[in-house]
Amino acid sequence: MTRAYGLIAGIFLIVAWGGVALGQAPKKPASTMESPAATIAVLDHIWLDAAHNRDTGTMAWLFAENFVEIHPGGFIVNKQQQLDQIRDPQVILNEIHPDDIQVRYVSADVAVLTDTTTIRGESAGVKYNGPQRVIRVFVKQNGRWRAAGAGIVPIVPGN
Amino acid sequence: MRKPVFAAMLLLSLLCAPLSFGQTKAATPAAGGEDWNALDHKWLDSERTGDFAYLEKFFADSYVLVLANGQMYTKKEWLGILKSPDHPVIVSINPENVQAHVFGNVAILTDHTTLKGHDAKGNSLDGVFNVFRVVIKENGEWHATGVVMNEDRTKK
Numbered sequence: 625m626t627r628a629y630g631l632i633a634g635i636f637l638i639v640a641w642g643g644v645a646l647g648q649a650p651k652k653p654a655s656t657m658e659s660p661a662a663t664i665a666v667l668d669h670i671w672l673d674a675a676h677n678r679d680t681g682t683m684a685w686l687f688a689e690n691f692v693e694i695h696p697g698g699f700i701v702n703k704q705q706q707l708d709q710i711r712d713p714q715v716i717l718n719e720i721h722p723d724d725i726q727v728r729y730v731s732a733d734v735a736v737l738t739d740t741t742t743i744r745g746e747s748a749g750v751k752y753n754g755p756q757r758v759i760r761v762f763v764k765q766n767g768r769w770r771a772a773g774a775g776i777v778p779i780v781p782g783n
Numbered sequence: 784m785r786k787p788v789f790a791a792m793l794l795l796s797l798l799c800a801p802l803s804f805g806q807t808k809a810a811t812p813a814a815g816g817e818d819w820n821a822l823d824h825k826w827l828d829s830e831r832t833g834d835f836a837y838l839e840k841f842f843a844d845s846y847v848l849v850l851a852n853g854q855m856y857t858k859k860e861w862l863g864i865l866k867s868p869d870h871p872v873i874v875s876i877n878p879e880n881v882q883a884h885v886f887g888n889v890a891i892l893t894d895h896t897t898l899k900g901h902d903a904k905g906n907s908l909d910g911v912f913n914v915f916r917v918v919i920k921e922n923g924e925w926h927a928t929g930v931v932m933n934e935d936r937t938k939k
Contacts, residue, residue, distance in 0.1 A: 688886065690884045690885075690886065691884075692882075692884045692891055692893060692915075694893060694913055694914075694915040694931065694933055695933075696933060697933060697934070697935075697936040697937060698912065698913030698933040698934060698935040698936060698937050699913075699937055700893055700913060728845040728847060728928065728929070729843065729845035729919060729928050731888065731919075731921075733887060733888055734886075734887075734888050734889040734919055736845065736889075736917055736919070736928055736929055738847055738849075738855070738929075755853075756853070757849045757853040757855055757931070758931075759847065759849065759915065759917060759929040759930075759931050761886075761889060761891055761917055761929075763886040763887065763889060765886075772884070772886050772889065772891060773884060773891045773915070773917075774915075775849070775915025775917075775929070775930075775931025775933075776931065776933075777849055777850075777851060777852075777853050777931050777932065777933050778853055779852075779853030779854075780852040780853055780854075783850075783852050783853045783854040783855075
């Protein structure tokens with residue numbers, strides 16, 4: 625079933641891009657949802673939904689090869705280590721979702737956002753039980769936005 | 784459970800198509816050639832010595848600093864704190880093991896920073912942190928756009 629979805633998505637993607645490449649894209653003004661900032665905000669949700677669902681295929685698709693993330697406690701992980709943590713059945717992920725997404729910087733190939741990510745669970749001996757302040761970085765590689773990294777720190781109550 | 788994700792992927796494909804068409808330069812990983820260690824030291828030395836002329840230029844307008852307690856400051860707010868009469872006193876601040884992850888016009892630096900200092904009331908600010916730093920390249924120059932500090936508990 626997953627492969628079938630992947631095949632359909634791939635065909636859909638080729639058709640969509642083909643229309644643009646042939647100059648058949650509509651000339652009407654871009655809507656809000658077509659802005660890079662809106663795309664990045666959607667990717668933030670996809671990133672965390674994939675983590676919650678332990679969908680490491682989507683995460684591998686989203687993460688750039690040189691991806692880096694710093695977790696609470698100062699633990700630094702690369703792409704493979706992050707995927708391995710998500711796969712680990714001992715990792716508990718009861719809740720993970722972003723709020724207050726603010727795109728702070730966007731250019732043709734770079735976007736930086738902040739969000740407040742609520743995490744309830746436990747990973748690598750670190751317990752998560754509430755809101756975390758996060759900076760996320762996205763880069764455009766070969767025409768596609770990918771996650772380059774994130775810095776995460778728990779918000780002490782009152783901050 | 785997978786259907787919403789699938790629908791979102793399809794929507795994303797459509798959203799990305801016009802963006803990719805308008806792309807003239809892609810962010811690709813590169814070794815860089817920048818002296819990231821020197822950049823990091825210059826940045827923190829400027830905060831320690833109060834070199835505000837440098838910091839005003841080096842911090843992008845989008846700059847945000849997230850401290851280890853989750854408190855977040857914008858460029859204006861953080862420079863305001865550093866310039867205020869009751870500013871924190873940084874006795875020493877030393878980044879080590881600076882690692883750069885370069886993606887064309889953005890680089891993510893990670894480092895291990897040791898801070899010694901105190902606030903205006905004499906309360907210690909001493910700490911050892913693993914830090915996530917984001918710098919962006921604009922008009923050929925690197926500018927700081929984000930920092931997340933985490934107390935280093937990796938060896939505890």
